[in-house]
Amino acid sequence: MNRLPDIFYVKNKDTYPPFKDGFYMEEYFLNYMIKNNKKYDKNGRLYIPALWTNFQIEGWFSSKKNEMQQIINKYIENNYNPNGYFTIVQYDDGPLLTIPNMIVYGACSGNIPLPLIYEDRKYTLENMPKKTYKEKEILCSFVGTITHTVRQKINDYFKNNDKFDLNNRTYWSAVVEKNDQDIFIEKTVNSKFVLASRGYGRSSFRFFEIFKLGSIPIYVWDDIEWLPYKDKIDYSKICISLNIKDIDTLESRLNIDEETYQKMIDNYQQIKHVFELEYMCDYIS
Numbered sequence: 001m002n003r004l005p006d007i008f009y010v011k012n013k014d015t016y017p018p019f020k021d022g023f024y025m026e027e028y029f030l031n032y033m034i035k036n037n038k039k040y041d042k043n044g045r046l047y048i049p050a051l052w053t054n055f056q057i058e059g060w061f062s063s064k065k066n067e068m069q070q071i072i073n074k075y076i077e078n079n080y081n082p083n084g085y086f087t088i089v090q091y092d093d094g095p096l097l098t099i100p101n102m103i104v105y106g107a108c109s110g111n112i113p114l115p116l117i118y119e120d121r122k123y124t125l126e127n128m129p130k131k132t133y134k135e136k137e138i139l140c141s142f143v144g145t146i147t148h149t150v151r152q153k154i155n156d157y158f159k160n161n162d163k164f165d166l167n168n169r170t171y172w173s174a175v176v177e178k179n180d181q182d183i184f185i186e187k188t189v190n191s192k193f194v195l196a197s198r199g200y201g202r203s204s205f206r207f208f209e210i211f212k213l214g215s216i217p218i219y220v221w222d223d224i225e226w227l228p229y230k231d232k233i234d235y236s237k238i239c240i241s242l243n244i245k246d247i248d249t250l251e252s253r254l255n256i257d258e259e260t261y262q263k264m265i266d267n268y269q270q271i272k273h274v275f276e277l278e279y280m281c282d283y284i285s
Contacts, residue, residue: 001039002079004050005071007064012054017205018176022119025107025277026051029088032281041284044083045103048075053091061096069097076100088114088284092201105284108201113228115275116203130214131189133258140218140254141165142195143184144206150222150244151197157247163254165191188213192261193240193254195220202226208275211238211268216261220244229274229283238268 003009012024023031030049033039039047055061055068076085076099084101094109095102104110107117146152146168158164165187169180188194188210196207197220210217219227219241227235235241240253273279 001034001037001047001049002075004075007068008050008055008071010051010054010058012051012057014057016176017118017209018181019120019124019209020118021122021124023277024053024118025090025114025116025280026053026088028119028277029281029284032278033285036285038285040083041086041103043086043103044081045086046079046081046083047285048072048085048087048099048102050087050095052087052089052095056091056096065096072097072099086284090116108203108226113203113226113230114280115208115228116201116205117208117275117277117280118205119277125185125209125212128185128189128213133192133261136190136192136215138165138187138191139163140193140195141167141187141191142197143167143169143180143187145169145199147199148197150220151199153244154195154197154220154247158251161251163251166195185213188215191215193218198222198226207239211272211275214265216240216264216268218242218250220247220250232274233271238264238271 030051033047033049041047084103085099086103086105087095088105089095089110090107092108094104094106103112105112105114107114140163146155155166155168159166167183167187192215194210194215194217196204196210196217198204202221202224203226207217207219217239219239221241222244225241227241242250
């Protein structure tokens with residue numbers, strides 16, 4: 001694999017979400033491709049090996065953007081592929097450099113949805129004690145920041161409904177305090193359903209974290225239902241997904257019995273491997 005200059009491989013300065021212990025998805029995929037000596041996806045597109053999120057969140061990126069675009073242009077010129085190119089991106093807005101005839105596998109934007117996941121070698125969330133349907137005292141909860149109008153509309157609609165435990169934060173930071181981490185885990189484990197609405201990006205780390213804590217996520221979207229592998233997964237069997245325009249129907253959709261609820265949990269257990277990084281890599285290449 002022909003690498004780009006080192007500026008395309010800077011280390012990510014954040015540790016978010018706080019349960020991450022290992023690689024982000026872009027980093028994991030790059031290492032997978034190198035380890036397995038692969039260059040192409042299943043459609044013969046050439047991999048553009050860049051850690052987009054890592055350098056695009058840097059303060060210096062805007063001043064280096066034109067220079068990096070010229071490097072990318074030269075890279076494409078020297079690595080012409082008639083079938084086109086592909087890359088994978090975690091960053092909410094996708095790659096901020098232009099590459100012609102490129103397919104983007106994206107966690108929040110692009111052409112083909114991927115799960116917004118990360119490596120956790122400690123299995124922090126999976127190892128948390130789970131509760132049964134009857135033990136869960138909260139119907140629906142949310143712990144997070146209002147980073148999009150979808151989340152604001154949900155808050156406005158349910159803020160006076162005592163069945164919805166909404167713990168909204170006013171300020172977002174890549175550093176999540178230990179107390180907030182503990183509150184998220186406690187509320188999620190004690191909730192039958194947990195809101196995993198889109199934020200600034202179309203997806204949310206929370207959607208996949210909720211499953212790991214033994215609860216059922218509620219994905220609320222607006223423009224595009226950004227769920228991965230829809231050709232392989234019937235999401236109606238493992239979670240609730242609805243457009244924000246149908247928010248008035250949500251409470252009634254949560255009125256399910258214990259048997260139906262447990263079936264959704266069991267269905268997730270049968271397909272949970274598709275939300276792992278190794279499956280993502282095999283799916284693409």
